[in-house]
Amino acid sequence: MTPQQAAAWCDRHFGVGADGVIFALPGDLESDYTMRIYNSDGSEPEMCGNGIRCLARYLRKLETGVDQPPQVAHTYRIHTLAGIIAPTLQPNGLVTVDMGSPYLLAGEIPTTLVTSQDPVIDATLTVANQIWQVTCVSMGNPHCVTFVAEVDSLPLATLGPEFERHEAFPQRINAEFIQVVRPDYLKDAGMGTGRGYHPGLWHGSLCCPSGRGTDWALRSRRYSGTSGGCLQIRWSDEDNRIYMTGAAERVFDGQWLAP
Numbered sequence: 001m002t003p004q005q006a007a008a009w010c011d012r013h014f015g016v017g018a019d020g021v022i023f024a025l026p027g028d029l030e031s032d033y034t035m036r037i038y039n040s041d042g043s044e045p046e047m048c049g050n051g052i053r054c055l056a057r058y059l060r061k062l063e064t065g066v067d068q069p070p071q072v073a074h075t076y077r078i079h080t081l082a083g084i085i086a087p088t089l090q091p092n093g094l095v096t097v098d099m100g101s102p103y104l105l106a107g108e109i110p111t112t113l114v115t116s117q118d119p120v121i122d123a124t125l126t127v128a129n130q131i132w133q134v135t136c137v138s139m140g141n142p143h144c145v146t147f148v149a150e151v152d153s154l155p156l157a158t159l160g161p162e163f164e165r166h167e168a169f170p171q172r173i174n175a176e177f178i179q180v181v182r183p184d185y186l187k188d189a190g191m192g193t194g195r196g197y198h199p200g201l202w203h204g205s206l207c208c209p210s211g212r213g214t215d216w217a218l219r220s221r222r223y224s225g226t227s228g229g230c231l232q233i234r235w236s237d238e239d240n241r242i243y244m245t246g247a248a249e250r251v252f253d254g255q256w257l258a259p
Contacts (some may be wrong), residue, residue, distance in 0.1 A: 003042030009256065010040035016256065022051050024059060031079035033059060046082035046141040049244055053095040056087035057248040067250055069093040082140025096245040103138035111136050111144075113168050127162050139242065142173045151179045151189035160190055 006021040008014070018040065025034040035055055037048050056076055061067045075088040086098040103109060107116030113123040113136065120136035125144075135145045144163055148154065154177055163175035179187040231246040 001038075003038050003044070006038035007040060007042040010038075016254070020045075020048060020051060022048070022055055024055060024062070027077070027079055031077045031084055033076060034079040035085075036081075044081070047080035047085060049097060049099065049139075050246070052078060052080070052085055052087050052097055053246060053248040056089055056095050056097075057250065060089055061250075080140070085140075090245075093247065094245050095248050096243055099139050099242045099244050101240050102242060103140075106136070109136050109138045109142045109173070110170060111142070111168050111173070112170070125163075125166065125168060127166060128159060136173070142169065142171065143176050144169070144173045145176050145178060147178050147180065149179065151177050151187055154189060156189060 001021070001023075009016050009021050010018045020037050020039050023036040025036060027033045033055075035047065035052060036044070037051055038044055055078065057067075059076060060070065060074070069091055070089055071091055073088050073090050075086050078085050078087065083100065085100070088096045088098075090096060104119045105116065106112070106114045106118055106120050109120065110116075111120055113120050113125065113134070120134070122133045122135060125132050125134045132146050137143050137145065146163075156177070160175045164172050166173075174190065176188060176190045179189075181187050231244055234243045234245070235241075236243060
């Protein structure tokens with residue numbers, strides 16, 4: 001499938017309607033499967049946190065013929081452009097994804113906001129004639145985290161792309177806006193590169209930097225949520241890795257008849 005064909009599938013008026021198309025491909029010596037994804041604009045991101053949970057649920061049905069969670073937790077090793085990602089299907093139907101360790105240095109993200117060997121914490125960024133304090137993190141894909149008083153009042157459709165394509169981010173960036181509802185509950189808004197910016201939708205790998213960006217010294221359990229649902233984000237003391245847990249629900253099965 002070409003990127004253009006994937007974009008046609010994602011069209012909400014003339015296609016199936018989606019934020020992206022995911023392919024389950026054969027793995028290699030280090031992985032069970034390979035995940036490739038095209039965004040709704042035809043671009044190819046490194047990976048997708050929500051998408052890989054859906055993929056794990058799909059693989060379970062593909063292998064067993066039964067769309068039910070396993071009786072014992074089962075982990076897949078999936079090769080992505082961000083490296084090996086390991087989602088675990090839990091008996092309660094939730095999926096926990098080992099998202100790996102975050103990349104913190106400017107050169108790893110990448111961004112030119114500070115020197116390449118420094119972390120980007122509360123850096124100043126001018127967007128839409130306004131000065132913002134931003135923190136940047138990469139979970140294998142780059143994120144710019146901005147804390148705001150009220151996420152629902154933001155003009156995401158226009159503001160998000162201006163962050164995403166700012167000259168400080170040479171490879172573009174996922175724009176994320178965070179409202180701290182409680183110390184353990186964060187409300188996220190934003191989407192990812194190539195998928196548009198919409199209030200109330202969620203993005204799995206986008207939620208992971210929110211817990212990290214809130215307090216660099218704090219390792220705790222946090223919940224990130226919007227009207228799209230709630231994700232549990234755990235930043236582990238033991239291995240410095242971020243674990244994301246959330247649901248994956250089958251909506252429908254179908255057959256695409258190409259025009």
